[in-house]
Amino acid sequence: MTAPDYGHVFSALRNSCPDEWAAYTQHSFVTGLGDGTLPRPAFLHYLVQDYVFLIHFARAWSLGVVKAETLDEMKVCAGTVDALVNHEMALHVETCAAVGIDEAALFGAKEEVANLAYTRYVIDAGLQGDFLDLIAALAPCCFGYGEIGLRLAREAAADTPYADWITTYADSDYQDVMVAVGKMFDAAVERRLGADYQNSARWEQLQTRFTTATELEIGFWDMGLNPA
């Protein structure tokens, strides 16, 4: 499997920014997770920031419940909030606890600017725009980690110390949520813009949201590589 099926809307958005998508999903931080060469301090620095990221990211997905137009959209958004706060964050809490960083320290960690820029951009996309603006800005995070997790599960060195991280995103728990998000995103776009959505007046704006969020993901890996 080269890429999992997260739907045709996601494929169209990704295929329109191939350079940014490659810079995000094949970033040297990702290579280092796979071959195990990522320095531990960079990983822990990233993981603490990512805990804070997920707090605000869950707020953004909660906004999806507010902006939804169908019960199915509400269910997928609520399910994603659950997956983030009750499952994905366990990786962060357990990995950090093992090196003496407790949850209060995680919750109170100083948020770096690249982190803050990313989540507030996504939340603002949802506040200023509609449900599609919000999902277009949320999509790179979700599907990018899904792609990375599956690729590293196939290609990673057997002895990488980052196997727990890889498993979190390759696991069917995470993948099933992403497939559900992809289906919901396809239906949401077709419902509002029609089957010929790529020729609608809204498409360019959604592409900009998606590409900008992808660039903010690249900035997040860059931040991870540079522990303060």
Ligand SMILES: Cc1ncc(CO)c(N)n1
């Ligand atoms: C920065 C970032 N993007 C995406 C995900 C996946 O939820 C994450 N944990 N962190």
